[in-house]
Amino acid sequence: MNRQPIGVFDSGIGGLTILRSLIRSLPHEDVIYFGDTARVPYGTKSKDTVLKFSIENVELLLRHHVKLIVVACHTSSAWTLETLRQYFRVPIVGVVTPGATAAMAATHNGRIGVLGTASTIRSKAYERALRRLDRSVSVVSQSCPLLVSLAEEGWTKDAICRSVVQKYVAPVLKQRVDTLLLGCTHYPLLAPMIRRVAGRSVRVVDAGRQTARAVTEILADQGLIHQYHRRGRMTFYVSDEPERFVQVGTTFLGQRIRNVHRVSM
């Protein structure tokens, strides 16, 4: 039994889709979520910059005595996970290996398409993670810069969204992938459209559920699961003002966001 919270950080609101999976699997855990909304996005930025920001984010969460940290941002997971694990002793879970695991479980033909931000794709982290699981896998990667804006604008169902998704996904589908891995936390909001464009023969998977599973395993393993029967408390910290976070984030989390505080980085 342990009452320390789980820490989650993301470049902004996207990580709320990961948090959503996490609290579904671990409803009794308290969670501290930090969204770096003053410096969002990370997906257009370099490894150095993303690492610098990520270290600061971990330090912030550690000041709240978290027992485990989830790096909910794919770009940060892709570039910084190994370094963060060298710097800090707290268990740190990223979303890249869980995403890759989910994709490997879904594919039949061993051909996987990865959609992500420019920076995540440039990192080749998904190729490496997938090849670590199965060296024979074929990976087709595609950066999709417009999808984040579409998700935040709420244009997830219209003809514009369909055209943009088609433009990004068509060349990937041509490579006969049978699985599309959503390598950015914003993309689950576009999953219905991506499924429509890709067709029934293609599986569309994200990292959420598998990340929650990885967290559960580590907590169970180390005897750190919160056994309380009340629902866990969520506390949010953001580096820009909370208004937009609350407004746009609600769709991402799937419930109202309360208890948001602003911090200066």
Added chain:
Amino acid sequence: MNRQPIGVFDSGIGGLTILRSLIRSLPHEDVIYFGDTARVPYGTKSKDTVLKFSIENVELLLRHHVKLIVVACHTSSAWTLETLRQYFRVPIVGVVTPGATAAMAATHNGRIGVLGTASTIRSKAYERALRRLDRSVSVVSQSCPLLVSLAEEGWTKDAICRSVVQKYVAPVLKQRVDTLLLGCTHYPLLAPMIRRVAGRSVRVVDAGRQTARAVTEILADQGLIHQYHRRGRMTFYVSDEPERFVQVGTTFLGQRIRNVHRVSM
């Protein structure tokens, strides 16, 4: 005669469209340009955060002994110009008043549409600037979050661009505006499409040329114009790694970008 450089800052690469106008008008001036590429964009962020970043940007430029500062970012101009002028003694020129002046010169019916980032539109800075010039003017404002990604992705001519522009601009045109003011430095790259969608009866104006004119006036007034006959030197500083800045920025500046240095904020 004065050999101090002009300082220009922007949230990232967008301000290069302003710099382009500036060096056309003042080809002999040396310019120090700072793009805050580690913290870009400003257009989705709050006044407080944009102010904090802008003060740091001015301080950085002052360390390079600039004689005048151009705030090339519309969001920063909209939120911070007055405060920056209270804090610092160096002349500071924004893009909002020049943009408003250009729009007022273009309109015949006194009905002006303003396109900008969410944060610029929320600031109502353009309404205020336009009304200061003519109290009877009608202003229709529209935030256009997807246009920045379209410009950076280089999707400025295709059917997707056309649909997105139409979606944003159609409700503005319905209000019988005869002038569209591009209130974001990325939008000049989309001006041909915006003109196509708006039709010939609507004028599309941006702040570039008028900003250059405002700078020239202040420098002439204070005897600070650089009379050298060699071309001015441009030096660039960015807060993230220079690679993407050079690559994407070239389209914005209209010439190759050299002499880029990275600084830590």
